[in-house]
Amino acid sequence: MSFIFPAIAISGALMMLGPLLIHLINMMRHRRVKWAAMDFLLQSYKKHRNYVWLKQLLLLLARMAAMLLLGLLLAGMGCHSQISRWLEGNVTHHYVLIDDSYSMNDNSGSGQTAFDRALRAVEQIGNRAATLEGRHEITVLRYSRAGGGKSNSPDGDEEDVDKDKKAAPAEALPGTADTNKNLVAQAFRMADVAGEIVDEEFQVFWEDRSQGMTPTELSVGPLGVLQVVRAVIGESGDQQNVVYLVSDFRRQDWDNASEARSVLGEMHESGAQVELISCVEAERPNLAITALKPEERTQAAGVPLFMTIEVKNYGKELARNVQLTVRTSFYNRSDEVDGDPQAIAADPDDLPVVLIPEIKAGEKVTRRVQVYFPAAGRHVVEAFLPPDACPTDDRRFCVIDFPDGVPVLLIDGDVNQENAYFANSIFNPSFLQDDLKDQDARARSGVKPQVETAAFLRDATLESLERFRVIYLLDVPRLDASAVTVLEEYVKRGGGLGVFAGPNMNLSWYTTNFYRDGEGAFPLPLSRDAGLLADPTVDVPDIDVTSHPIFESFNTERNALARISSIERYLQPPAEWVSGEDSSVRVLASLRNGDPLAVERRFGDGRVTAFLTTMSPLWNNMARRYTLPIILFNMQSYLESSAQGKEDRVVGSPLNLQVESARFTKDVDFVAPSVDGSRMVIEKMGIRPEENSPLMNSSLGGRENDGQRSGETDRSGVYEAWLFALDGPPEVRRYALNVDTDEGDLAISDSKQLLEYLDAAKPSMVQWDEFIEDPEKQAGANVSLAVLGILIALLLGEQALAYSASYHPTRGGVR
Structure with missing residues (x-):
């Protein structure tokens, strides 16, 4: 039995003795008086004595019970005994x-x-x-x-x-x-x-x-x-x-x-x-880092890269003087050779703190930070805020693969390979700096071009092309049917394709076999090459650009780059051709006569961009000005970004790996972040999905055989998968898992x-x-209502019993 106010319950128990004390006191006040008529009353009393005593006893007990129930009612008695079984049921x-x-x-x-x-x-x-x-x-x-x-x-x-x-x-x-x-x-x-x-x-x-x-x-x-x-x-x-x-x-x-x-x-x-x-x-109030990602630029070792960081204010008040810290973690590949996941350690470097003066309620701000990694590898960038109401979303991670260089394929259709010369001089300035013995003194773009003729594509396979981030066709006359098939499949899988025009191009072949009424990868049909006549009476640049990453440097108030660029000849599409608004084709730049100069098409997961003039200065002056290097680097970054892949893994999602059984053992060591910051190694085994399959599957996280979540990827941070090669050093893959920042919105339901x-x-x-x-x-x-009901019933019964036990003369009788 339990009570809200136990002291009152004790008082109620003592109050129960009140009627008994009053009864005893009244007994002491009785006086015995003998008189003649008493004999007749004694005879009547003896006849009904037991009945009278019973009524008096019941009346006394009723009054005592009433006082006890009143005390229990005031004490707030909880459900107990058999009453609770009836009220609450046998099993709850x-x-x-x-x-x-x-x-x-x-x-x-x-x-x-x-x-x-x-x-x-x-x-x-x-x-x-x-x-x-x-x-x-x-x-x-x-x-x-x-x-x-x-x-x-x-x-x-x-x-x-x-x-x-x-x-x-x-x-x-x-x-x-x-x-x-x-x-x-x-x-x-x-x-x-x-x-x-x-x-x-x-x-x-x-x-x-x-x-x-x-x-x-x-x-x-x-x-x-x-x-x-x-x-x-x-x-x-x-x-x-x-x-x-x-x-x-x-x-x-x-x-x-x-x-x-x-x-x-x-x-x-x-x-x-x-x-x-x-x-x-x-x-x-709560602040959260909602995004940390590299800009769409060439990612290579030794080349600076800008990171974009978004911070959102989920609170209702203005946030002032927000300190944003960015840390880079460099992983040396030589530390991975020994194959010990526990022994490896990153080299951290905290960049200068970024101070955000204010973030308005419910809004985001974006900041750019430059990072640099001197050697190749999968390195880590981390951003974090000072702890606030919900510290879980104050930290975000990003893993970026920095290769030694980004491989690019240049297919030049010119017999003297003049187009490739200009592209090579832009992408790989070191080949013009052979007299510099100090490698660090040479300019580095991060792009590693490989120059080939159109014959290279004749026997190329999809696997051989997929090692190139971007492929450029420079004034290529035509391609074999097999080359078109492989090239289009390469683009569909996320590859980038850039095309520059020239006098050697077979326009009919491009229209029939590469455009194919809009079904092919090439973005538009071609009709003829045309000249852009100069008009000294009109002060209008030859190039009119749209808002696009390739031409972001052109969209300035003075439009200086467009004014110094001149176009003499270009390839013209049929007069009736237009790019539809809902089409995957988009005109990026036009000439002053309205004809397209640069056209883009999204093809599968990849992108195709066609410039309808030459890369060499044969039909324009862009290679002799600053224009071509800017366009080509922006074009490279844009086309390459479609092949880079956007890793945005959320905490709790599994890491699923497929490894080649001919290259690696079946042992896979995953490294997960722990609470104390140590490296927690989880050993897994690669399993073939089929008996003769050349691949083995291994995963971290997901669900166990009984359907329960394993919880192995329930913590944000950087995860590693160590694949042990049959011959050579292990291969280490890194992944960043981040929280779902929508959970950081702490608005409460009314x-x-x-x-x-x-x-x-x-x-x-x-x-x-x-x-x-x-x-x-x-x-x-609480059974207060039940106790109150019993008390009321008991009081009514006490009144009826008291009336029955007392003497009441008949009305109108003799006095």
Whole structure:
């Protein structure tokens, strides 16, 4: 038995003795008087004595019971004894669902996170249930255990993607049977506490079980865990069910949670009670790094590269003087030769702090930072902010592959290879600086051109072309059909193709075989070569450019580059040709007569850009001015970016590898970041998908055989995969996993609107501090109404009994 106010309960027990004391005092006041008529009354009294004593005794007991019930009512007695069994049922199952997404790392400033409060709420739920009689069981399930986070990573990782930012339902888990019994069994395997009987030792039990529990770095919604519990409740029989959602109830998860609302409504219809416990009192300001990526420029060792960093203010107030720190981590390839993942260490370098004067509420700011790595390798760039309300999204990582140089293929159709000469002099100035013995003194662009004739493409395979980031066709007359097929497949897979015109081009062949009525890779048909007549009466540049990365240096107020460039001849398309607005073809630059000069087409995953004039100064003066080097470097960066790949892996997504069994052993060592910053090595084995397959698959993260998430990639940071070659040093691949920054939006759902939105479930909602401190909720199910009803009935009975036991003369009788 439990009481809200135990002192009043003791007072009520003492008050019960009041009627007895009053009765005894009245007995002491009686006086014995003998008179003649007493003999007749004694005879009547003896005849009805037992009946009178019984009524007097019942009256005394009723008054004592009334005083006791009044005391219990004021003390707030909790459900106990057989009454509680009748009121609460024989078995009550408490399902506690804890939000452990990284927004629960919100620190109120007191050193206690929202997740800490959630764990404390579980303790109080157990303590509350322990005060109730009947059988009480509790199941605790974290959001992340029922579903993974959102992912849009490459390399086939989309199989684990949840595009609605809700956790994947249990029914969709690999290896899960369609029957509810198997689903229930799997749900209890996911649970941190599964059907534990609640008793007075629960607090000690929970303190031990919750040791080490922390918020994850995932972005997980409530839908997955709700679907799991709904299935379990469907198999629970006649027991009573109470579902607690312990969360921070952010708008991003609940303002449009139609599926979660439907599941909660179904739970209510099945008889379950729903309680919402909010662990956050107020919305706090939060900054997050939402992007860290290299600009679309040539990425090569020894060539500076600009990084773009975006910082967003999720708060409602202006953020001032934000300090942004950028750190580079250089990995020396010589350290990897020994094949010991534990022995390798990066060489970090902190760049000067970037000060952002202000970030307006709800807005983003972008900053550019230049990084430099002297040697080839997969190096790391990291950006971070000072810790704030939610420190998880204050850090972001990026892994960039810096090769020794970017291989580029130049196919020159000119017999003297004049076009390749100018391209080579721009991409590889060192071949003009052979007299410089000091390699560091030579200019370095990062591009490594290889010059070939059109015959090179005749026997080329797709594998031989894929080692080149970009291929240039420079005044090439025509190509064999096999070369066109391979070249178009190369572009479809993300390769870049640049075409420069010239007098040797067979215009009919390009139109028929390379354009093919818009089905081929070439962006437009060609009609003839034409001259651009000079017009001294008009002060208009020959080139009119659009807003495009290739011509970003032309879009200045004075347009100086366009004014110093002159075009004498070019290839002209048919007069009726136009690029459609919805087409994959776009005109990037035009001549002053309106004809196109540069045209782009997106073909598959790659890009094709055609310049309808020469690279050499045969038809223009761009090679003799500053124009061609600027255009060519921008064009190289733009075409190369389509082949670089955009790695944007999210925490929780698996790392899936395919390795060649002819080159590597089946042993794969993954290195994952740990809490203390040490390198945690996880040993895996490569498995052939088929017996004679030349490839082996290995993965880190994802789901285990029983459908549970492994959690191996649930921490942001840099991961490594060590592949051990059969002959030679190991190959080390690095990957960056970052948090889903949408979770950093700490806006809280309005409690009143949320309850109206979830009205079908008839939930109750309480703040964490009220739930912890409210003695009525701690005492359990209060039976004040039942006690009050019994008290009223008892008082009415006491009055009737008192009236029956007292003397009442007949009205109108003789006095």
